[in-house]
Amino acid sequence: xxxxxxxxxxxxxxxxxxxxxxxxxDGRIIEEGKAQWLTPIEPRTVFALGLNxxxxxxxxxxxxxxxxxxxxxxxNTFIGHQAFTRRPADVTYMHYECELAVIIGETAKxxxxxxxxxxxKGYSIANDYAIRDYLENYYRPNxxxxxxDTCTPMGPWxxxxxxxxxxxxxxxxxxxxxxxxxxxxxxxxIFDIPALISYLSSFMTLxxxxxxxxxxxxxxxxxxxxxxxxxEIEGVGRLVNTIIGDEAFSISNQM
Amino acid sequence: MTKxxxxxxxxxxxxxxxxxxxxxxxxxxxxxxxxxxLQLFNPINGTVFGTLLNYKGELELLGGAVHEKPYxxxxxxxxxxxxxxxxxxxxxAEILMPTGMDKLKIGAALGLVIGKRASEIDExxxxxxxxxxxxxxxxSVPHESIFxxxxxxxxxxxxxxxxxxxxxxxxxxxxDDLTIRVFINEKLQQENSTSNLIRPISRLLADxxxxxxxxxxxxxxxxxxxxxPLAYVEDTIRIEIEGIGSLExxxxxxxxxxxxxxx
Numbered sequence: 001x002x003x004x005x006x007x008x009x010x011x012x013x014x015x016x017x018x019x020x021x022x023x024x025x026d027g028r029i030i031e032e033g034k035a036q037w038l039t040p041i042e043p044r045t046v047f048a049l050g051l052n053x054x055x056x057x058x059x060x061x062x063x064x065x066x067x068x069x070x071x072x073x074x075x076n077t078f079i080g081h082q083a084f085t086r087r088p089a090d091v092t093y094m095h096y097e098c099e100l101a102v103i104i105g106e107t108a109k110x111x112x113x114x115x116x117x118x119x120x121k122g123y124s125i126a127n128d129y130a131i132r133d134y135l136e137n138y139y140r141p142n143x144x145x146x147x148x149d150t151c152t153p154m155g156p157w158x159x160x161x162x163x164x165x166x167x168x169x170x171x172x173x174x175x176x177x178x179x180x181x182x183x184x185x186x187x188x189x190i191f192d193i194p195a196l197i198s199y200l201s202s203f204m205t206l207x208x209x210x211x212x213x214x215x216x217x218x219x220x221x222x223x224x225x226x227x228x229x230x231x232e233i234e235g236v237g238r239l240v241n242t243i244i245g246d247e248a249f250s251i252s253n254q255m
Numbered sequence: 256m257t258k259x260x261x262x263x264x265x266x267x268x269x270x271x272x273x274x275x276x277x278x279x280x281x282x283x284x285x286x287x288x289x290x291x292x293l294q295l296f297n298p299i300n301g302t303v304f305g306t307l308l309n310y311k312g313e314l315e316l317l318g319g320a321v322h323e324k325p326y327x328x329x330x331x332x333x334x335x336x337x338x339x340x341x342x343x344x345x346x347x348a349e350i351l352m353p354t355g356m357d358k359l360k361i362g363a364a365l366g367l368v369i370g371k372r373a374s375e376i377d378e379x380x381x382x383x384x385x386x387x388x389x390x391x392x393x394x395s396v397p398h399e400s401i402f403x404x405x406x407x408x409x410x411x412x413x414x415x416x417x418x419x420x421x422x423x424x425x426x427x428x429x430x431d432d433l434t435i436r437v438f439i440n441e442k443l444q445q446e447n448s449t450s451n452l453i454r455p456i457s458r459l460l461a462d463x464x465x466x467x468x469x470x471x472x473x474x475x476x477x478x479x480x481x482x483x484p485l486a487y488v489e490d491t492i493r494i495e496i497e498g499i500g501s502l503e504x505x506x507x508x509x510x511x512x513x514x515x516x517x518x
Contacts, residue, residue: 045339047406070406072337074302076468134466136334137326139307140403143335148466149374203353203407205341 002157002237003122004081005042006035017157037081040124040158041103044209046073047200048099048128050141052215053188059218068191068199071140073213077147081156084242086149086249087225093132094223094243097216098174098231100167100186101126102193103158108206116194119206122158123167124202125239126213127174127231129153150249153231153241154211164235168192171234172217176227184217186233256282259420260387264294266514274420276500277386281420281447290419291503292419297345297417300387301369301472305362305393306459307401311451316481325402333454333462334401338393338415344364346418347509350394352488353411359486359506362393362479363437365430365449368421369475373460374468381457384469387421388430390494390502391476397485416504417474427498431455437484438493447480 004015006022008030015022015035023029050069051062079085087094094152104119134144164170167186174182191199196212223229225245232238257276260269270318270357273282275348280287295356308314321329323479344350352359370386394416395409427433430449454462460469469475488508495501 045341050403067405069403072339072406072410074304074467076302076339078468134332136328136330136332138330138334138401139336142332143304143337143465144332147335147337149468203411204339205412207341 001160001163004040004155004157005124007038008035021190031070037083037155038083039078039080039154040156040210041043041053043075043078043154043211044207046211046213047071048146049075049191049196049215052190053184054190054215055184055188055218056216059220064190068196070200071146072146073152074143076149077152079150079153081153082240083150083153084244085123085151085153087223087243087245088131089246091131091133092222095130095132095220096174096182096223096229096231097128097130097220098172098233099128099184099213099216100170100172100233100236101154101168102196102212104206104208104210104212105161106202106208108197111197111201112156113198113214116197119160119197120193121208122160123236124154124158124166125231125233125236127153127229127239127241128213128216153239155237155239157237159236169235172233174219175230176221176223176234181221182217184219186214188217189214257426258423260298260423261420264296269298269348269421274500276422276498279419295346295419297343298419298421299343299368299472299474301470301474303338303343303391303415303474303476304463305335305336305338305354305364305476306478309333309354309453309459310447310480311453312447313478314453315376325400330416330432333459333498335463336409339410341412342410342415344413344416344504346416346502347412348416348504349456350392350413350416350504351411351509352506354357354509355395356396357487358397358409360395360397360483361373361433361437361439361492362395362483364391364393364446364476364479365433365435366391366474366476367456367460369469369471370424372468372470373464376461376464378457378461381460382424384460385424386471387423388427388499389417389421389474390496391474391500392416392492392494392502392504393476393479416502418502419500424501433499434497435480436495438495439486439490441485441491441493444484445480445482449477451480452478
């Protein structure tokens with residue numbers, strides 16, 4: 001089952017895919033375009049992985065890490081499907097990162113790899129934008145690069161874990177204005193999903209709606225104002241996002 | 256008498272009370288109750304953001320290293336991190352010493368509790384966005400490098416104690432001039448003042464909200480002073496901030512807790 005959270009008719013609803021339309025939790029069936037997509041769950045603690053794909057680490061001239069490189073993201077950065085991400089005017093390099101989002105379903109502490117999947121309730125897609133211009137070498141990656149407002153689209157759906165039998169073998173793709181710019185497979189992760197859940201839960205308690213963004217494969221290119229960026233993961237969906245500039249962002253803010 | 260908000264165990268709501276900061280007592284139903292005689296829960300439920308390298312002495316300690324690898328240059332924007340929800344802890348509670356470790360770093364921080372949505376605010380009006388102040392014990396496993404520290408150093412369960420209360424913003428005349436003291440087993444181990452911040456509070460709020468919206472209930476720690484003291488198993492830690500109160504916690508071995516659970 002694929003579930004979304006949408007705003008419709010002045011209220012927030014859960015919705016399921018209904019042959020290209022949406023069926024709301026009160027039974028109404030609506031056109032997708034009429035709904036405002038929210039993140040499919042309200043994320044609690046969000047972990048993101050740096051350099052977790054062997055090819056991406058090589059692209060950035062890094063030797064693969066020996067321990068997962070984990071950083072945290074705050075709620076301010078998340079937006080839903082079909083939304084707008086702001087690119088500040090002074091920026092020269094802003095790139096997407098298509099990532100498989102693993103959504104935790106229940107409290108997990110000291111979980112071993114063999115049992116790790118029992119704690120996953122579903123999967124989604126996140127586009128973990130980075131603005132390289134703001135990179136500084138303290139507490140990397142710094143929040144000004146990775147935790148900006150509007151810079152982490154997530155969705156459209158949470159897909160039930162049981163519907164993704166092998167999350168470690170999914171094709172990951174990004175299109176900019178319809179052109180394929182990033183392609184990889186979750187099979188190339190350095191630390192796979194069970195390893196990440198086991199690692200994190202070895203020193204902290206994970207809870208429902210904690211999210212692990214599992215990193216991105218190689219293929220980062222600059223995106224500019226007006227670009228439509230589609231991040232797609234096999235079986236999980238297609239997350240659409242559009243880059244807007246300061247001016248358009250401010251005007252839409254006032255509306 | 257100072258106006259504050261507390262969250263007593265068993266209640267989901269913040270409660271407005273009068274407190275005496277000097278004696279750490281709360282006035283309820285005409286009685287003065289010491290904070291340790293009341294089960295106080297952490298009064299914070301938003302996101303907690305920490306600021307690093309915001310004390311002049313802390314940056315000075317890094318010295319010339321800021322120009323060298325891996326840092327390459329002194330920090331430009333505020334250096335921030337997140338204390339996730341699993342780290343939230345409260346007045347009087349135990350802080351667990353992880354198995355296999357013997358000391359913890361005690362980060363004594365003034366916490367700004369946000370009162371209204373703050374996005375791209377300017378210095379002149381920044382203080383209007385603060386609902387109140389709290390004391391934060393930002394605990395971490397001692398680590399040298401701040402280039403890319405592992406999240407396991409500061410995101411362990413219970414590593415962010417907050418409280419005992421939120422002091423209303425109007426009770427604090429100048430939050431940029433508050434003495435902070437850390438006592439371990441009642442011995443003074445650290446003393447500093449928010450007058451030593453590189454970015455004073457209004458500037459910090461302006462620079463953070465330039466790229467990141469703070470929401471009501473979120474907490475921004477203004478920084479952790481240099482020479483953070485270390486704490487060991489069975490130590491009692493008390494962080495005292497002038498005009499805000501005292502936050503107390505005790506360090507307990509993780510193993511002992513496990514054993515207690517078995518019994």
